[in-house]
Amino acid sequence: MTSTFENATDVVGGTESPAPTVIAIATQKGGVGKTTTTVNLGARLAMAGYNVLIVDLEPQAQAGTALGVTLGGQEDEQAAEAELRRSLGYILQMALQSFPRAHLQEAMFDRTDEVLEGFDGHGRLCLLASEEASMSAAQNAFVTKPYKQTATLRHLLLAEARGFDFVLIDTPPAVSHLNAVALAAADYVVTICIPEYQSIKGALVLSAATHAVETNTGGECKPQLLGALLNRSNPESKWTNQDVDIRNGMVGDGIGAEPGRGLFPFFTDVRKDTRISESYIYGKPAVVRFPNHACGKQYTAVVEEILDRIDLPREKWTIADPILLEESADA
Ligand SMILES: Nc1ncnc2c1ncn2[C@@H]1O[C@H](COP(=O)(O)OP(=O)(O)O)[C@@H](O)[C@H]1O
Numbered sequence: 001m002t003s004t005f006e007n008a009t010d011v012v013g014g015t016e017s018p019a020p021t022v023i024a025i026a027t028q029k030g031g032v033g034k035t036t037t038t039v040n041l042g043a044r045l046a047m048a049g050y051n052v053l054i055v056d057l058e059p060q061a062q063a064g065t066a067l068g069v070t071l072g073g074q075e076d077e078q079a080a081e082a083e084l085r086r087s088l089g090y091i092l093q094m095a096l097q098s099f100p101r102a103h104l105q106e107a108m109f110d111r112t113d114e115v116l117e118g119f120d121g122h123g124r125l126c127l128l129a130s131e132e133a134s135m136s137a138a139q140n141a142f143v144t145k146p147y148k149q150t151a152t153l154r155h156l157l158l159a160e161a162r163g164f165d166f167v168l169i170d171t172p173p174a175v176s177h178l179n180a181v182a183l184a185a186a187d188y189v190v191t192i193c194i195p196e197y198q199s200i201k202g203a204l205v206l207s208a209a210t211h212a213v214e215t216n217t218g219g220e221c222k223p224q225l226l227g228a229l230l231n232r233s234n235p236e237s238k239w240t241n242q243d244v245d246i247r248n249g250m251v252g253d254g255i256g257a258e259p260g261r262g263l264f265p266f267f268t269d270v271r272k273d274t275r276i277s278e279s280y281i282y283g284k285p286a287v288v289r290f291p292n293h294a295c296g297k298q299y300t301a302v303v304e305e306i307l308d309r310i311d312l313p314r315e316k317w318t319i320a321d322p323i324l325l326e327e328s329a330d331a
Pocket residue numbers: 027029030031032033034035036037062231232233270271272273274276277278280
């Protein structure tokens with residue numbers, strides 16, 4: 001896409017452009033809404049005028065699908081190969097070996113016109129796309145390399161994603177080594193809970209893993225947990241004991257968390273809504289399709305909280321109060 005490259009050279013503007021703020025959306029488990037959250041928050045930031053790069057570090061490549069990009073589908077063999085050389089998995093493999101590869105600004109897909117058509121005052125929305133075979137090979141390559149190479153993606157983004165205000169990384173579950181690559185690349189980490197007990201435990205494991213990156217990378221990478229988002233939540237009228245326990249487990253230091261290592265839940269949660277899941281097949285996130293519906297407003301509110309938290313010290317973050325059940329209210 002020539003337009004990507006032309007815009008990119010304007011945007012790169014040499015190394016004096018500030019480095020982007022990198023946010024990884026990460027959980028221990030799959031299926032909780034990482035990809036959905038990444039594309040909706042990314043699109044909402046771009047709707048607000050920020051230049052946003054979405055980085056798909058997940059071999060399943062679903063962030064690409066959610067933004068209308070699928071790599072490797074071309075019939076012409078040469079064209080398909082050229083496209084695969086733009087995949088993040090291929091670029092990471094080449095970067096690990098210091099082999100020639102595309103600059104990130106050449107490799108990325110500019111989705112601005114397709115996804116944000118009809119909105120005024122928006123920024124750019126670009127995607128570094130994933131493809132299964134090359135990303136799985138990249139994951140294997142990281143496993144065989146010394147731990148300090150975990151910072152490879154961070155180095156690439158700081159050097160070549162200049163001109164973007166935000167980079168949002170969609171990640172595979174924490175069992176994958178690529179998850180460590182994402183955490184090391186991030187300034188901030190947003191984790192996700194769903195209304196199921198295991199998700200709190202998973203979020204605490206992720207919080208600890210985030211904290212450990214600084215030690216593991218010899219102080220080079222210092223990601224901070226920005227907070228936990230409750231996704232696929234139920235309306236208050238339908239809360240069960242489990243819903244209440246999950247909400248309370250997210251508040252403060254959480255159940256069984258080390259002091260100061262809690263989940264810092266966002267005030268806003270994102271409700272379960274088929275508009276969100278169905279948007280996937282339209283190649284446009286729900287926040288773009290339904291900006292004024294409840295789901296669009298929830299993502300807008302989460303984006304506002306994220307921006308506030310990035311600007312404020314942690315002591316000032318607004319966090320929901322624990323919920324008292326009727327029978328325990330007097331206890
Ligand atoms: N708030 C929501 N309401 C309804 N469906 C959701 C919501 N968030 C995610 N989903 C759906 O849940 C499934 C898992 O979400 P996904 O973002 O793919 O999770 P992950 O990336 O963590 O594996 C998808 O089918 C997605 O459409």
